Amino acid sequence: MGAPRIGVLALQGDVREHVAALAAAGADARPVRRPAELDAVDGLVIPGGESTTISKLADIFEMREPIDKRIAAGMPVYGSCAGMIMLAAEVLDGRPDQRGFQGIGMTVRRNAFGRQVDSFEAPVRLDGVDGGPFHAVFIRAPWVERVDDGVEVLGRVTDGPAADRIVAVRQGNLLATSFHPELTGDPRLHRYFVDLVRAA
Numbered sequence: 001m002g003a004p005r006i007g008v009l010a011l012q013g014d015v016r017e018h019v020a021a022l023a024a025a026g027a028d029a030r031p032v033r034r035p036a037e038l039d040a041v042d043g044l045v046i047p048g049g050e051s052t053t054i055s056k057l058a059d060i061f062e063m064r065e066p067i068d069k070r071i072a073a074g075m076p077v078y079g080s081c082a083g084m085i086m087l088a089a090e091v092l093d094g095r096p097d098q099r100g101f102q103g104i105g106m107t108v109r110r111n112a113f114g115r116q117v118d119s120f121e122a123p124v125r126l127d128g129v130d131g132g133p134f135h136a137v138f139i140r141a142p143w144v145e146r147v148d149d150g151v152e153v154l155g156r157v158t159d160g161p162a163a164d165r166i167v168a169v170r171q172g173n174l175l176a177t178s179f180h181p182e183l184t185g186d187p188r189l190h191r192y193f194v195d196l197v198r199a200a
């Protein structure tokens, strides 16, 4: 089998960085903005950016229903930061009109760390990712306040004021992190997702 075709939802956010990180992890990566482009991929990354804007543009570009359908059909999706918010069944501190996709059974709080610090970096140990803790970059990030049964917690903040907060989860083929692995040059999380797409 060739390289898995993985799209990066290119409505808003740091699309290019994810395309580069996916390519480095062995995927055939490309931006996806139209339903026909979505049809041509086996997995999707929803990048960091601004979830309220991504939500609005998903409607304008008529991508909401196609993405919901693909998720329901089992397509692997990885959401980072704003992408995590777009994959949450429930969002706290969101805008009343923002809406996510068919998502992970979890409640996330938007801009959660903001009350302490806007942006910070911390080591996060990730279940299923070998090679030591991940150097995680958080930028006005959400955290996960609770998960349903069946949602696997992959990582938590280890110390500081936000210690124990959940920042990486997986439910079936859906993966989400509060932080931005595409900004640090560590390919392990993108490799993890590429493997997930390959296995799906």
Ligand code: GLN
Pocket (backbone or CB within 6 Å): 047, 048, 049, 050, 051, 052, 080, 081, 082, 083, 085, 110, 111, 139, 140, 141, 142
């Ligand atoms: N605060 C942003 C939101 O609500 C997420 C920030 C990010 O993706 N870096 O969508």
